[in-house]
Amino acid sequence: MAVGKEIRTKIGSIKNTQKITRAMEMVAASKMRKTKDRMLATRPYSKKIGQIIKHLAHANPEYKHSFLIERPVKRVGVIIISSDRGLCGGLNSNLFRKTLSQIMQWEKVNIEIDICTVGTKAYGFFSNLKTNLVGQVSKLGDTPHPHDIIGVIKIMLDAYEQGRIDELYVINNEFVNTMTQKPVIEKLLPVAASELEEDLKGHWDYIYEPDAKDVLDHLLTRYIESIVYQGLVENNACEQAARMVAMKSASDNAGNIISELQLVYNKARQAAITQEISEIVAGAAAV
Amino acid sequence: MTMTVHVDIVSAEKEIFSGLAEMVFAPAELGEVGISPRHAPLISKLRPGEVRVKVSDKESYPFYVSGGMLEVQPHLITILADTAIRAKDIDEAAALEAKSRAEEALSDKSSKIDYATAQAQLLDAMMQLRTLDRLRKRGG
Numbered sequence: 530m531a532v533g534k535e536i537r538t539k540i541g542s543i544k545n546t547q548k549i550t551r552a553m554e555m556v557a558a559s560k561m562r563k564t565k566d567r568m569l570a571t572r573p574y575s576k577k578i579g580q581i582i583k584h585l586a587h588a589n590p591e592y593k594h595s596f597l598i599e600r601p602v603k604r605v606g607v608i609i610i611s612s613d614r615g616l617c618g619g620l621n622s623n624l625f626r627k628t629l630s631q632i633m634q635w636e637k638v639n640i641e642i643d644i645c646t647v648g649t650k651a652y653g654f655f656s657n658l659k660t661n662l663v664g665q666v667s668k669l670g671d672t673p674h675p676h677d678i679i680g681v682i683k684i685m686l687d688a689y690e691q692g693r694i695d696e697l698y699v700i701n702n703e704f705v706n707t708m709t710q711k712p713v714i715e716k717l718l719p720v721a722a723s724e725l726e727e728d729l730k731g732h733w734d735y736i737y738e739p740d741a742k743d744v745l746d747h748l749l750t751r752y753i754e755s756i757v758y759q760g761l762v763e764n765n766a767c768e769q770a771a772r773m774v775a776m777k778s779a780s781d782n783a784g785n786i787i788s789e790l791q792l793v794y795n796k797a798r799q800a801a802i803t804q805e806i807s808e809i810v811a812g813a814a815a816v
Numbered sequence: 817m818t819m820t821v822h823v824d825i826v827s828a829e830k831e832i833f834s835g836l837a838e839m840v841f842a843p844a845e846l847g848e849v850g851i852s853p854r855h856a857p858l859i860s861k862l863r864p865g866e867v868r869v870k871v872s873d874k875e876s877y878p879f880y881v882s883g884g885m886l887e888v889q890p891h892l893i894t895i896l897a898d899t900a901i902r903a904k905d906i907d908e909a910a911a912l913e914a915k916s917r918a919e920e921a922l923s924d925k926s927s928k929i930d931y932a933t934a935q936a937q938l939l940d941a942m943m944q945l946r947t948l949d950r951l952r953k954r955g956g
Contacts, residue, residue, distance in 0.1 A: 570830040577826060577894055581859070581887055645914070664914040675828040675899055680914030683907050735887075738846050738860035747861055748885065751896070755828050 536794040540787055547783035553616070554776035560671060561707070561769035567672070568704060568759075568766045575755040582720070582752055585745050588734045592742055595690055596749045599719050604641040606663075606685045606694040607632075608717075610701035610760050611651035612768040613668055618775035620702060620710060620767060621650045627712040628700050632660075643694055645681040647761060663688070671765065675758045682754055689718050697753075701760035702767035708774060710767040715760070717753050821853035821890075823869055825879060827897040832879060833869060840893050841868040842886050851888055858888040864940055866947045867895060880947045882940055 586597065609628060611621050632642055645664040646652045652665045664684040669677050688694045697718035702710045737744050818838055825833040840851045843865030851858075862884045870876040884897040 567829070571828060573824070573831050574826045574828045574896060577824070577887075578885075578896060581885075581894075585859075664911070665917050666914050667917075676910070679907055680910035680912075683911035684915060687911065735857045735859040738844055738858065744859055744861065744885070751828075751885070751898075758828050 533794045533797045536790055536797065540790050540794070543783050543787050543790070547780055547787070550776045550779040550783065554773055554780060557769045557773035557776060561766060561773055564671065564762065564766040564769050565704070568762045571755070571759050571762055575752070575759055578748060578752050578755055582745075582748055584735075585741065585748065588741075592745065594742075594745055594749055596718055596720055596753075600695050602640055602695045604643065604694045605635060605696045605698060606643045606645070606688055608645045608647065608681060608685060608697070608699045608757060608760075609651045609655065610699065610757075610764045611646065611648035611654075612764065613649045613670075614768075615650065616775065617768050617772040620771040621654075623710075624700065624702055624712040625651070625654050627714070631700075631714055643685075643688065645685060647678060647681060648764075669761070673758075673761050673765065675754060678757055678761060679754065682757055686718075686750065686753065699757055699760050701764040702771075704763050704766045704770065707770045710771055715756070717756060720749065720752070818872075819853040821851075821855075821893055823893045823895075825867065825869075825881075825895040825897060827884075827899045829899055832897065833877065835869075835871070837869045837871050837893075838873075839870040840895075841866075841870070842895065843867070843881075844886060849886075851886075851893055854890045855888050855893075857890070858886070860886045862886055862895070862897075864943045866943070866950070867897075878947055878951060880944055 607628070609624070611624060615621070635642055642661060643663045644655055644660050646655055646662065647666055647669070649667040652662075652667055656662055656665075664681045666678060666681050685694065685697050689697055696716065698714055698716055700712065700714050703713045705711050735741075820836040820838055821840075823833065823835060823837045823840055824831070838853070842849055842851070843863045845861040845863055848865075849858075849860070862881055864882045865880075867879045867881050868876055869879070879897075881895065881897040882899065884895060887894040887896070
C-alpha cells in the first residue's frame with residue numbers, strides 16, 4: 530500500500546534527529562557537572578588574591594598602581610568570552626545583543642572600543658562587524674588553562690598601562706542555575722575602589738620580598754587574569770547547561786512532531802482502507 | 817604538642833592542598849624559606865621549584881610550583897601557585913600570538929621569543945625532575 534510513504538520517511542528522519550539531540554543532551558549533562566565543578570574550584574584563588582590586594586592597598590596608601598587610578602574615559606577595552614560551538618540555544622546571541630547595546634551606548638558618547646574575543650563564536654560575530662579587533666583566542670576546549678588566555682589579557686593590560694585604553698571590561702555569561710544564564714559586563718580596570726574598601730582591625734603590615742611595589746604589580750596582574758579565567762570557566766559551564774536545555778527541548782519537540790505525523794499517517798491509512806472497502810462493496814452491489 | 821599552622825595551596829584552576837602543617841618550605845625569590853607557625857606576616861614571590869609541607873616528623877608532602885606568591889600570616893600560610901611557567905618574554909609571545917591570530921597573519925615568530933620559551937621550559941623541566949628525584953629517593 531503506497532499510502533503515506535512520504536509521511537513514514539519523514540517520521541523516520543525525525544526519529545533519527547531525535548536520537549542525536551537526545552545523545553547531545555546527555556553528553557551536555559555530564560559535561561555540565563564537570564565544568565560546574567571546575568567553576569567552583571577556581572573561586573578560592575581569586576578570593577584569596579582579592580583579600581591580599583585589599584590588604585596591600587590599605588597598607589600602602591602612598592603607592593598608587595596605575596591599575597587603581599581612574600582617568601577620563603576616551604577609549605575602552607572589552608574582552609568578550611563566548612563558546613566555541615553553537616547549538617546552545619540563545620546563549621551567545623543574548624551575550625552579543627547585550628554587548629552591542631553596551632557598545633552603542635559608548636559610541637553615543639564618543640568612546641572608542643578595542644575588542645579581544647575568546648571563543649570561535651565571538652570571533653566570527655565581531656570580525657564581521659566594523660569593530661577594532663585587537664586580539665583573539667579560540668578552540669580552548671572543555672578544560673581551558675589559565676595560560677591559554679594570557680595573550681589576550683596581556684594585550685589589554687599593556688594597552689591600559691600605555692594609556693591607549695582607559696577602562697577594561699570583560700563580558701561573559703554568568704551561571705545563575707541550570708535553567709538560567711545571564712550575560713554580565715564586569716569592569717576590570719581600574720580596579721574599583723569600592724571593592725577594596727574593607728575594615729582592617731588593628732594595623733599591621735607584611736614583610737615584602739622583594740618589595741611592596743613588585744608584589745602589588747605581580748598580584749594585580751594575576752588578579753585580573755584570575756577574574757578573566759573565572760569568566761571563561763563560568764561561560765563554559767553556561768554553555769553546557771544551555772546546550773542541555775536546548776537539546777532537551779529539541780528532543781521534546783521532535784517527539785511532538787512525531788506523534789502529530791503519526792496521527793496524520795494513521796488517518797490517511799484508515800481513509801484509504803475505508804475507500805477500498807466501499808469500492809468493493811459498491812462493486813459487489815452492482816453485480 | 818607541636819604547634820601547627822593552617823596551609824592552603826591554591827592555583828587558578830583548583831585547590832591543591834589544605835590542612836595543618838608543622839612547617840612549610842618554599843622557594844622564595846630571594847632564596848629558599850622555611851616557615852614555622854606564628855611567623856611574622858610575610859609576602860613574597862616564588863620561583864619555580866618545590867614547596868614542601870611538613871605535616872609531622874614522618875610525613876611531608878612535596879608539591880611542584882611554577883612560580884607564584886607566598887603569603888604568610890601568623891596562623892595561616894597561603895601559596896598562590898601559577899599553573900604554568902611565566903616569564904615576561906613568554907607573556908609577550910602569547911600576546912603577540914593572540915594579536916597575529918586576530919589579524920589572521922601567519923607571521924613567523926622571531927627566534928628570540930622561541931629561545932626565551934625554551935629556556936624557561938628547560939628550567940621548569942629541571943625543577944620538576946629534581947622534585948621527582950627526591951620523591952623517588954624517599955620512596956625507596
